[in-house]
Amino acid sequence: MDTIIGMRTFAAVATHGSFTEGAKQVGISTKLASKYVGQLEERLNAQLFHRTTRRVAMTETGAAYFKRCQPLLEQFDELEGLVQDRQTELAGRIRITAPTGFGSGQLVHMLKPFQVAHPKVSIELRLSDHHVSIVEEGFDLAIRFGVLKDSSLIARKLMDMRIVLCAAPSYLAAHGEPKDPAALTTHNCLLQSTLTTTDSWEFKGKSGPYTVPVTGNFRANSPLAVANMAADGLGIGRVPLYTARPFLDDQRLKLIFEDQEARVIGLFAVYPPSRHLTARIRALIDHLASQF
Incomplete structure (x- = not known):
């Protein structure tokens, strides 16, 4: 041994x-x-x-x-x-954790060209919508959205992601399209419990940002679940743009109040300060930053 x-x-x-x-x-x-x-x-x-x-x-x-x-x-x-x-060819394993919806879709598509370019690098991707301790779990890298709670970690910002409001055309036809954000109080709003502000949604007004209290009969800790329920016509959802994109492309969802969006969340590559960034990990972070 x-x-x-x-x-x-x-x-x-x-x-x-x-x-x-x-x-x-x-x-x-x-x-x-x-x-x-x-x-x-x-x-x-x-x-x-x-x-x-x-x-x-x-x-x-x-x-x-x-x-x-x-x-x-x-x-x-x-x-x-x-x-x-000092080598021209990267090799070795990289263990990554990422959110389920983003990791199984957009992130995987971003990883493919990296692995094609570096076939001797093996990537182990662990998807979870719960907070994962990258130090205790032994991960090299975490891909995370939003405010970083652990200040002991080092983060590199990859991009900003819009948070969008969307609804199915069938829902809007049946219940009417709200004329302004304040009208959301009369609609069934689908809530994502992993966002910091679940029961009030932020908007950009002429006098500055403001919030609207919202309620609904469905909430989930997965943005994909919210988007699917919205696409099925249950109500109005608020999710990251990457989650809504496939539904927008096939017109199962429609954006509303696009000009009044007030929320973006950062996407970060996060790693422990004690972890030496090997050439393969640095190359992957640079690749993701350039892709986004």
Whole structure:
């Protein structure tokens, strides 16, 4: 067993407190992760974990080893990055987390030309609409919308995305198209619970920005779910433009109050400050910035 692989496996299991989740991070089977950790313990002649049927916990020796082994692994990654900087061909794995709707659509299309240009780079994309700790989960990069809550992370802005109001032509024909944003109080508004302002929508007026309180009988934590429900004629939705775009293109949705939109959200590439940006990660961030 390669000692570095053993250390990476141990660190992943220690971070997650689970052989199954640690194995997923490293990209191997649970059985192989257990084997690697066992071989590392045998080589060190020390027990690193207390194992039970329900949980895995580090021993005192394991905790001390984990504290020392994390910076060593980061230094090893940095060393690899320095070597790669001098190579013409990028190689290695990049683990990315991104929102489900954006990641499965627009982001994937952006990643394709990068992987065609760099076939030896493997990308592992984990999609989630919940906040993922990129340090604890072992990700190299996160693609995130909106205000960044963790100030300890480093972010590069990729673009601004419009937040748009839209409704199906069938809904507007049945209920009438609102003449101004204030009229939204009489309409069924479809709410996205992941936005910071769920029950009031911002608009741009002649005297400055203002908000309109909204209510409705449907809310979801996914903008795609809101867009689909709006396209089915249930009500008026407010979603990022990338989510609405396919429905606008086939005319299942129509934009309203386009000239009064007051909200944009930033799209960022985010990474830990302690993580050395290898040549492949820097190249990917530059690629995404140029694409957007």
